[in-house]
Amino acid sequence: MSNDPNNPLVRGLCPAPFLDMAQYPNVGGNVQGRMCSDVGGGLTCCLPCPATDWIYPQSFNMWYRISQIISAVGMAISMFLLISWAVLPAEKSRRHYLSVCLVIGILLECLAFVIPLGSKPNQCYNAITPHDMRSDIACAFSGASVVLGGLVTTIWICFRSLSMHLQICWDIVPDKKFFFTSLGVGWGFALLFSILTLALTGVSYRFGDTCHVNSTRSMGEFWIPLLVIAGITALLQFGTLLYCFKVYLANAWTESNAPPTQNSDLPSYSSSHRTHQARIMYQRLKKVLWLQWRSMTIVVFLLVDIVFFAVVWIQLDYSVNDISQHKTTTIVPFLACILVNPSIDARSKCFELGQRALVGEKTSIAVLLLLSLTGIQTGLLMIRSSLLSAWVDFFRSRFSRKREFVSLDAKRFSNDPRTIQMMEMHNTPNRVASANTALSGTDTISSKEPGEGSPYFAQSHFERNYKQPRMSFSTPRPLSSHATRGWDGNDTQSIGKSSLAKNSIDHHENRI
Template sequence: MSSTSEFRGVCFAPFLQETLFPETGGFISGRFCMPVAALGNTTCCLPCPTTNWTYADGFEQRTEIANWVNLAAFILSVYLLLSFMILPVKYTRRHYLSVCVTLGVVFMELAFVVPLAAKPDQCFNEITPNDMKSSGSCAISGAFLLFGGLAVVIWVFCRALALHLQICWEVVPGDKFFYTSLAFGWLVPVIILAVMLSLTGVSFRFGDVCHINHKNALQDFWGPLLAFAALALVLQFITIGYCIHVYIRSLLHDDKTTTNSSATPTYSGSVRTMSARQAYRRVKKIVQLQWRGATIVLLIIGEVVFFSVVFVSMDNSTQVNADLLKRAAPWLTCLFESKGDKNKCLDLTSALVQPEGVVLAVLIILGLSGFWCCILFGRWSMITGWREFFSSRFQRKNEFVSADARRFSDDPRTYELLSGNNPGLNIKSPDRVLTSPLARSPYTPGQLDSKQDYFTPARAYTNPQSSFSYPQTPARTRDWDPTSSHAGPGNFNSTSYPMNKLP
């Protein structure tokens, strides 16, 4: 809101007198006010928003670049989630850890998308910024930003823990890890968000997205956020160090085996060499499958650390206290002498606020999380999956359907042609078997369809003479020539000594 002379009171331009504004709403602690001794300790305030005085013209418009970047990332993230939800696993290779990380990024992106549609007013009055109680857009965008940031960090920690267990401890996370991660990854951000909104709150600090206030922010937001980020980073570094260790050990054992190939290896050396190679192959296989998740962990943790350091330093440097007023004295004096021409005093704000480029970089980098998720979690096979998905639903299928088929019957016999103008068929009811000559005739090639006719009565099976499909009774008698063996002389014949009588 623009300042007017009626609210200036005894203060000099561009400052406004605080006592002329009742404390009825907005974020009162967000006012930039200071007592002026020359005016009898009258409190004078800078007009809202303060960033209009500490940065060059057009700063608020340039912060909207981050909103549009997040909108593009939001579209890609929604596409990724729809692919996970609709397409088969063979096209997406989805995993619940990837899905939950993407969901957290979507919540964070919604914080920048909402102001594009709502166009919120940052100020409650000429000197007071809006907060979550005086602006619904502020409450929604701030809640999305805080909840999404916490959810992303916690799920990144869960992903780093799962990868650490698989590589370093050979433990495959199962159902217990799945349900524990779901409860931990979503309940903890909800609890922390409820505590933050009740104890600290959010307000317009810079740009049209609400950020957390200064009071108790370190205890209920920045502390847990940085703690989970640090744990995830430590786990990731330990896992990477273990992979390097396994790789180097496999190389050393391979060198020893090659050098001493002429000698016979001992049993213990063979076991160590084999175990080193097996460990390397196992770790290599897991890394080939999980390198995308490991990369997203490092990228998001880097973004969180950068955002936290910059924003905490900005938050601490803009708190109105005796130290800030002392450092801001040259700048405030310049504004008073120039009668509100901020362009003449911008070079004096470098010691008070972060450079504009750093602030814009922080806002834009938050929007890059959606791009990282799409690049690392997305696959080219998803395009093939969507093409097959739409082609299977919009292309006409050329299927033969009988005009006399019984559509609404569960009886499989009704799927055949049971009536018509064919004079060769003599069918009275579906429950009767086919009695036509065509049905009774034996099958000849080209006469019937290749599908089995379930209504043709089964013909009697004639067993061939040389069939061995079942055991046969041996012959009752057998001719035997005693001269073909070492049997003694005698009158032997097949009739007097049948085979079933021999001992």
Template sequence: MTGNRGGCDPPFFQDTQFTNGGFVEGRFCQALLPNLTCCLPCPLTDWAYPESFKTMGTAADWVSVAGTVCCVFLLLSWAFLPVEKTHRHYLSICLTSAVVLMNLGFIIPLAGKPEQCFDEITPNSMETSHLCAASGAFIIIGGWAGVMWVFLRSLSLHLQICWQVVVGRNFMWFSQAAGWGIPAIGIIVSLLFSGVSFRFGSTCHINHTNSMADLWIPLLVFSGLTIVVQFATFGYCIKVYLASLADNSASTEGSNLPSYTNSIRTMTPRQAYRRVRRVIALQWRGIAIVIIIVIDVIFFSVVFVFQDNTVQRVKKDPSLAIEWLGCLLTHPDNKEACVHLAESLVVNMATIGAVLVLLGMNGIWLLFLLGRFTMFTAWRDLFMSMIRRNQREFVSADARLDDLKKDIRSYEMLSRDSGKTMDDVVTPATVTPISAAARSPLRSPSMNRDFAYNPPTRGTANDGRRTPDYFGHTVRYHTPARSFSSPRPPQSVTWDARQTYAPPGRYAGQGDDDDYVNPLGMNRT
């Protein structure tokens, strides 16, 4: 016997050789003599399971990483994309956040690689390992939040289908208070009265003391209520469907919903069936995710409770493990030779692996059921719009090239090739608005007379082209003849035929009275 093994044979250690640090209750010890207690080395899973147990745990943690990535994608989509592309809802957002919290309990040990043991026989607890405290707390609060939000989602669907209640703002505030308030109380009670430590694998779980009262029973109660509410909803749907098959009323053949609000309670079986079918068609994704998550939580709770009770039973009655412990004494350096003897004392590795993988896959199920293809197209459109915004090409000091081609108000543009003004580039097809107006046949002589216009010319000496300066001329202002902007009597107005090009002598005040023809009475007999 060497080192601190005391009077115990390998691979066991004597407990009196160690301090009381770490989680002492997590030691697996057996009293051989009144003053001799031998303990199995830490961690216990290394001796009860084969070497592949660590590989299985690491693989399950990576599944949790994949599930977290899916959840983060959903949360970002709901946060930044339009609601018509994502169909976001607070029940979906909160449920996804709860799954992220649970997955963090498995991701933290994967990233931090914490030391499971305080010494050779004692596992670490939340008092001696911060990573243990963080991972255990995230698993508990994530499990609590996941159970509460699937219960609230199931309750919301039940109220809509079975009781025709339109859930609104009051139900939303109630859901926020219950969905996050109860998990907050649950995590405080669990850490205060039980605590967490390294029990199975690299993730910390709740300790055995008081765990049934402060965690497992409340979780199973809410999970059971969720199942009861869900099956009650299914039962009502089946009842409505069977009633619709027996409904032969001709008045309901062409009607889907009642025509007024109060008739919701007196609708025919066929109308009720159509309403229920429409609600289920819209909510089937939520129904599926509720069933999946509640089954995972119940499965995890049952397996862990069974494992915890088995270990505690062996501690109280060491004779149950005498054959396995004797094998370890015979083969202290070859634990694989004794693993098969421990199968009856622990939950088999396949079941534990299935539980961990199913918990990690919750995020993937959320993306598959709550995600939509329009999310991907919306992200694509968002990125393409950002790329197009960054690729704008400016060829003028104040406009883009495309705007210059369309905007005829730009009179001085830059050449794309040389940077010169367009006056220096010979382009016969260049037309400006004022030059076009100068050639317009609709321009009256009076308009030409109104412009006091002596355009200065500019241009190069080589090409002989002259460009008038259209911004240098002035326009004389004539006060309108019938302007009443000042307090003065109106001036008399005369008809000048020369300004209108009308033939003289055809209207009143022009020519002889005998030649005047009244246009309103010219066809009278």
């Protein structure tokens, strides 16, 4: 049978635009996610799928698309952070396991909105039934990302808040025991409750192109654990902020009530000790806050987003359950308006009534934008200038290596370990042949290995025959024992040599 909602056989006895649920089998999709109501006489009428088209205007789809694009940007920033922490050295990237695990959770949350941006899935299994994770693969991946990402993000902001509370309030630096405990409890708790939520509750298309947790049995498996962890985080954060205000006020009070520095009014030992302790605590607190202000801001932002998201969805679940069980009459004006205005063009008159019974458009848009902005706001707070400069150094070291000048002779003898030392002169009796060899440019390599008495960098072995000038009275002489021990003024030989050298210099000056 055709599923066309305009077909009278499919519509049954229900007035337009409602469809008769009896015409659709309860097989496939999220049957419990249908927007149906019993009108009496065994007749159940349902709104066509997707139900959001009858509650929100067409501009809502535009805002949903904008939130998906923002989530894609946040996902790119999260991937940039993870790649930076994996590639760059720790002293420059300042990676920390609390930051890594939190960014992974935010990445999963952004992925839930990016998957529909590329796949563009069909939300409906048939005319009244939305798809669930068993009938649509895109719904399975996006819903799993929502559940796991939400739990991981909530758990790791809790551990982040606990770490800051221990450092600020108790002056305790978390050690390896805290590291292994947080990893085991954090990821184990997130995976356990994600599996329970997907297996017992499931996800389906309930609000746009992204699958969310179904309302059936969702409180015990997902929302209560999420809100309990968020409550613990709020208490830790509130206690940390309260301690900061207490230390600040104590320091301000001691400074404003400090006694004058006069000999007659010297402060007592107890008051000066309290003043000193208050100032020490205040200085320590300023240093810790200067290091942890980014973490505190991230925790506050994400905590507000998670709590707001949970409250709105719990309110939506209660409204849907009350409507399906006939516990409320707030939906009756909306249904009456739809009966009077069944056409697509006229349904805009009923949007306000439908939103009043479920969730308003402004609230829904606020939830979408807050969730999509988590990746951007967290990434901007975690990206530091040192991280960008580290990437500049990384690419500079890879693609702009300095090239040094290497001579051809060094290249020729580069494989010989003996060429690291300079060449030495051979003490051969034939000085003329050695000088001619030096003038001709032929090199002689010393046969001594490094460490055998020859220095690595010795003087050149090239030398020329000394030609004595015609009018010179000085000749080169070997070093005497006096030269090694220094000049002695009482030595007559030194005086004679000095006088002879002076006469030679004067003679040359007269020639010039």
